[in-house]
Amino acid sequence: MAFLVGVVFALLLLCLSFIIRLYHVVKTGSSYKPGTRGPVAVLIVAGSGGHTTEILRLMECLSAAYTPRHYVIADTDGMSQEKICTFERSKHSDSESQFTICRIPRSREVHQSWSSSVISTLDALRYSLPLVFRLRPDMVLCNGPGTCIPLCVTGLLLGILGLKKVSIVYVESICRVETLSLTGKILYPIADYFFVQWSSLRDKYPKSIFLGRIV
Template sequence: MSFLVGVALAVLLITFLIIIRLYVVVKNGSSYHPGAKGAVTVLVVAGSGGHTTEILRLMECLSEAYTPRHYVIADTDRMSEEKINTFESSKQHSKESQFTICRIPRSREVHQSWGSSVISTLNALRYSFPLVFRLRPDMVLCNGPGTCVPLCVAGLLLGILGMKKVLIVYVESVCRVETLSLTGKIIYCISDYFFVQWPSLRNIYPKSIFLGRIV
């Protein structure tokens, strides 16, 4: 019984946040421009394997204005931290550290059941809220790992509470040609900018932005 109550509360919370998000977007439009007053603090969600590779390719295109960079990885991810450190050390940054790596519980493991995924996602939310509220990024940048869902929800809540407007930018993986990933379908509703890399997806999802292959 308690499990069903937890699921119902999670669904109600997400629905409520989506409604508030739509209201804020309609009311304010795109008047917020991060970086207009200086550097842009970016929270980068890195998934394991291909997701990390793609997000780091995307980070290569960002200027030095995006600093500090806060990378968030799942606590069970053993490879992404090394890739991020290698990537950052290869760039010509100042001697002062301009990036951090944080860990939160994974929302959903590969082949994990949907029922248990709800519980693990709620657990990830419990860690995501204090992390995002502490870092207060200008932008959340992600490209598909389930770990980004609770972080985007936390960023959304930051704006709803009037503490800080956080842009949610999602780049769908290049391997998604005809349909969005599950994470993409969720984030599509609450994102500020949603990029796809195939024109077929642009035709299906009118809110999305197609600029060709960008990673």
């Protein structure tokens, strides 16, 4: 009985330590300003269709300091890779272009049931962990595709473990006017910078940053 009590106490202590560390990482995350310490390795999450178009418009605004650029797309996405390569060729010369394209399983397919999406998200997390730990990005940039959730969680984990602070930058899609997307609702508490493109969202979510239409 005493052993069981000791195990429970140890687990509670471990959970408490994890929560305190998580709070510290999220609370102090915005003190780091990307780009103030030289080149910024950025991991860009591209979703299919409009998500990829919007994220590439955001990339047009970033300076050459954001390098290398690691794009992550879903393994079932057959269009984004060509768009990314075309964008990189148009914006950067061959000598300057430092980018990679990686694929991970999609967290949730369109019309996929919520119960099965839990399993697929865990599968995506299984691929995200070694990828993010290997790339060690300074920043994760995303704008809504479900694929970004396991990547952002892994980036947060790097900070919790004290290995590296990874800034999570989320830009809500311009089509979200009154409510956040499901991805936005999940990442709102942990994102270092959370941008919305409508003032109505800024009023509902005080942590968000409203700069007008970004894309």
